[in-house]
Amino acid sequence: LVPFALLKDYNVLPFYFLSYLLLVAIAWKVARPELRPWILLLSMANASMWTSVIGGNLDIFYILLIALAWLLRDQRWSSAVFLGLALASKQIAWFFIPFYAMMVWRHYGPKETIYRLLITSSLGLVINLPFIVWNPQAWVAGILAPVADPMFPMGVGLIGLSTTHLLPYFPSWVYTVLEGAAMLCSIVVYWRLCRSRPEAAMLLAVVPLFFAWRSLPSYFYCAAFPLFMLMAARIRPRSRRVLTPAPTFSMITRQSSPTTVGV
Numbered sequence: 001l002v003p004f005a006l007l008k009d010y011n012v013l014p015f016y017f018l019s020y021l022l023l024v025a026i027a028w029k030v031a032r033p034e035l036r037p038w039i040l041l042l043s044m045a046n047a048s049m050w051t052s053v054i055g056g057n058l059d060i061f062y063i064l065l066i067a068l069a070w071l072l073r074d075q076r077w078s079s080a081v082f083l084g085l086a087l088a089s090k091q092i093a094w095f096f097i098p099f100y101a102m103m104v105w106r107h108y109g110p111k112e113t114i115y116r117l118l119i120t121s122s123l124g125l126v127i128n129l130p131f132i133v134w135n136p137q138a139w140v141a142g143i144l145a146p147v148a149d150p151m152f153p154m155g156v157g158l159i160g161l162s163t164t165h166l167l168p169y170f171p172s173w174v175y176t177v178l179e180g181a182a183m184l185c186s187i188v189v190y191w192r193l194c195r196s197r198p199e200a201a202m203l204l205a206v207v208p209l210f211f212a213w214r215s216l217p218s219y220f221y222c223a224a225f226p227l228f229m230l231m232a233a234r235i236r237p238r239s240r241r242v243l244t245p246a247p248t249f250s251m252i253t254r255q256s257s258p259t260t261v262g263v
Contacts, residue, residue, distance in 0.1 A: 001058075016053045016060045023064045027229040030071060035232040042228060048221040055218070062090035063222035069096075070198060070230055073103065080116040084123030091143045092219060095208065098187055099201035103194045146212060146219070157215030178211035199230030 004012055024043040031039050043049075052060050065086035072078040083100055086093040100120075104113045125132075132139045153159045159175065161167040186204040193200045202223055209219040 012056055013054070016056060016058075019061045019064050020049065020053050023060075023067065023225070023229070026068070026071070027225070027232070031229070031232040039229070039232065042225060046225055048217075049225055052218055052221040057218045057221070058090050059092065059218050059222050062086045062093045063226055065089065066093060066096055066202075067226040067229060069100065070103075070201065070226075071233060073107070073198065076112065076116055077119065080119035081123060083116075084120040085127075087120060087124035088127035091146060092206070092209075094143065095146075095183075095205045096201060098183075099190050099194070099205050102187070102191055103198045103201065106191075106194050107198070146209060146214070151214065153213050155212065155215030156217045156220070157210035157212060159213060159215055172213045175211055175213040179208045182208040182211050199227055202227040202230065 001012060001015075004010070004015070020043075024039070027039045027043070028036055049060065065082045069079045069083040069086065072082065083093075083096070087097070097117075097120075101113055101117060104116055128139065153169065153172075153175075154163060158178070162169045186207050190200060190204050206219055206223050209215050212219075
């Protein structure tokens with residue numbers, strides 16, 4: 001958003017709209033042919049993501065980068081760079097770090113995990129460094145806002161039962177503990193799933209936010225479409241060796257459907 005600020009243009013709607021169109025175009029490109037009509041249907045009927053786009057939420061941009069990081073997981077630099085850009089743009093992206101590390105560890109080994117995390121963290125740090133130097137306290141507060149924001153409670157998660165007076169309000173630390181416990185449970189579940197269902201991170205990474213003191217609706221708007229996109233993607237068969245040379249993005253998009261055996 002820096003170019004918009006420099007140009008004093010406060011209408012960022014075109015940027016988010018183009019981000020959504022790009023996400024849909026990528027989903028169409030990588031999806032198996034029989035699933036492409038469902039890609040279009042979900043993209044048009046996904047009211048929550050349209051709400052995020054129209055509302056000018058940065059979530060639509062960071063989830064595009066996160067989806068690309070998972071889609072290009074066979075490529076070290078491309079995947080790590082997209083994740084680093086996501087971390088630099090939205091604090092919710094930080095919830096995906098442990099899931100990305102587990103996915104890389106289970107598929108490519110511990111050494112590859114270290115390489116990618118170094119690339120990701122270095123890029124995120126370089127982009128955020130001016131803001132850290134400018135006001136480190138404000139930067140840390142912004143990063144921890146989804147977990148430790150001291151503002152009034154609100155949202156669509158567990159706290160919603162209290163705002164509607166179905167449950168009494170608990171101390172804020174209770175929600176923090178529940179959020180941490182949910183993160184640990186999500187990590188355990190993903191460790192068991194990531195070899196066969198790496199796309200499950202799109203859902204599991206945001207589950208802890210359901211228990212937050214402030215579980216804003218925008219935290220969950222962008223979970224469904226990237227999950228379906230990665231499930232529909234034509235990723236190479238898992239029976240191949242995972243440590244073989246990584247294909248390019250164009251090679252991924254040209255992967256064909258399972259071979260039909262002729263009679």
